[in-house]
Each structure stands twice: as C-alpha cells, then as structure tokens.
Amino acid sequence: MEKILLALDAQHINTQTIDFACYVARLTNSRLTGIFLEDLLSEGVPRFEAFQELGKLEQVADAREMPMAIRNGMTEANIKSFRQSCECRGIPAHIHRDRGIPLDEVVEESRFADLLIVDVETSFAEKRGSIPHKFVKDVLQMAECPVMLAPYSFHPIDEIIFAYNGSSSSVFAIKQFTYLFPELKQKKAIVVDVKEKEDHAIEHQYKMKEWLQAHYADVELKLLTGDPSDQLFGYLLEKKNAIVVMGAYGRSLLSSFFKRSHAHLIVKTVNLPIFITHH
Numbered sequence: 001m002e003k004i005l006l007a008l009d010a011q012h013i014n015t016q017t018i019d020f021a022c023y024v025a026r027l028t029n030s031r032l033t034g035i036f037l038e039d040l041l042s043e044g045v046p047r048f049e050a051f052q053e054l055g056k057l058e059q060v061a062d063a064r065e066m067p068m069a070i071r072n073g074m075t076e077a078n079i080k081s082f083r084q085s086c087e088c089r090g091i092p093a094h095i096h097r098d099r100g101i102p103l104d105e106v107v108e109e110s111r112f113a114d115l116l117i118v119d120v121e122t123s124f125a126e127k128r129g130s131i132p133h134k135f136v137k138d139v140l141q142m143a144e145c146p147v148m149l150a151p152y153s154f155h156p157i158d159e160i161i162f163a164y165n166g167s168s169s170s171v172f173a174i175k176q177f178t179y180l181f182p183e184l185k186q187k188k189a190i191v192v193d194v195k196e197k198e199d200h201a202i203e204h205q206y207k208m209k210e211w212l213q214a215h216y217a218d219v220e221l222k223l224l225t226g227d228p229s230d231q232l233f234g235y236l237l238e239k240k241n242a243i244v245v246m247g248a249y250g251r252s253l254l255s256s257f258f259k260r261s262h263a264h265l266i267v268k269t270v271n272l273p274i275f276i277t278h279h
Helices: 015-028 048-053 063-087 102-110 134-142 170-182 202-213 228-237 253-258 263-270
Strands: 003-009 031-037 094-097 115-119 149-150 159-164 188-195 218-225 242-246 274-276
Touching: 003 015, 003 102, 003 242, 015 031, 015 063, 015 115, 015 149, 015 253, 031 102, 063 094, 063 202, 094 253, 094 263, 102 115, 102 134, 115 134, 134 149, 170 242, 188 202, 188 228, 188 263, 202 218, 228 263
Parallel strands: 003 031, 003 115, 031 094, 115 149, 159 188, 159 242, 188 218, 242 274
Antiparallel strands: 149 274
C-alpha cells in the first residue's frame, strides 16, 4: 500500500483519529494525505468564540468578512497540527484542501487512493442525529476504495477478525485486506462465521480457511449461531488489540449494526477499527 487518505472536517479535527491514521501509515510504510473538507457551500459558520481562541479577531476589518476569516484561521491551525503529528512520527504527509461538497470531494479522492480512513462521528449537518452520521454512511456506500472506520482510541493490532458469511462480498473484503496489509501476515487471523441457524457448508468454510493459511501464520475458524448482529457484537465486546474486516456495507453485518437504535453504544463499546470494502 502506498497512499492512504484521512478525511477530516477542516473545522473540527479529532486527534485520536489522526494518531490512528499515523499508526496505519507507519505500519504499512505509506504516504498519508489529509483531506481537509471545508464545506464552503454550507450556510453554517463556526462559532465566534472559536475564532477568538485563535487570537486573530483583530485581523477582521469588516463583520461580513468574519465567517471566512474564522474558517481560514481554524483550518490553517488544524493543518499545522496535522503536519506536526505526521512529522514527529516520521510519516510523509500531504495536504488537500477540498472546498466543495464534502461527500463528492471524498468519493473523487478515493478513486485515486488505496485506503480511506474516516472518523465515524464526522458530520457536516447541523443536526447530527445517530452515529454514524449520514455523511459516513454515504461514504461507506460510495467510496471507490476500501474504507476504515477509526476507533475512539486504539491499541496496536494483534488479531484480525474476518466477518464471514459465505458471500462473495465477504470473501472479497478478506482478500482486499490481506493484499493491502501483508505486514500483518504474522498476526492471528480469526474467521467468524455467523449463521442464523446451523449451516453445513463445511466445504466453503474449509476452502476459506485453506486460503487464509496460505497468507497467515495462525488461522482460527469461529462458528456462531443466532442473530448475526447480536452474536458478532457479543463476540467483539471481549476483543481488544484487533481489527474487524467486513464486506459490502449495504448488505453487511455492519449495516444491521447501524440500523439499530443503540448503534452509538455499539460503536463506542466495541471500539475497534473496522475495514469495509465492496466490489
């Protein structure tokens, strides 16, 4: 992997997400590009107090200029913080300031990248609603490269948990992750196969495990029976130092997670990075 994108709200960056993106870039020896989404087409403007905190209020000569001056000041300060975070870790960093519609900008950027990292709480709407917000859900469906949801806080990766249901989309996600992260081939790979009822597709399970054993040093197959989202949630609750890999968002276990009323609790409680991709 060579090029990783980190999507950031230019006005509200999350330092934990930047730390995680730096960890992934360093792990894979990749260049990290910060996409600072400025959303200049929105009618909303940052709070007046935020501009005061930057100590640049005296530079505004006309009240009509204040919104743009606030935006520029906050964005420049956040870009500086991002650069410093990358430099202190020895990570090559690039900056893109995208001023159009955030979703359109991210989708276009993803066409020319290997991986996109996004904070699950990113939103450009005045009313944020449930987590993940509409912006993140749309990115998961429309991105033209794999997407990784950053955790609230992270630990080094010791295990890879592949959510497998026998579908081509789940196998595609497993392959994409494996090809992008050869650095993790010595980590334990756990295939979690969740069925609503007992399934005897032993041949497919064997073939999946056989393929993984050609790429990973330690492979385990975990079979769970019951409601897929409940069973997977319960399994992930006990996990730390792990990353979760899932297939196509629209029909995946992750999608059923996010349709539930307690999706916010699930994301915060599990607190693991989640890799999602589709055909």
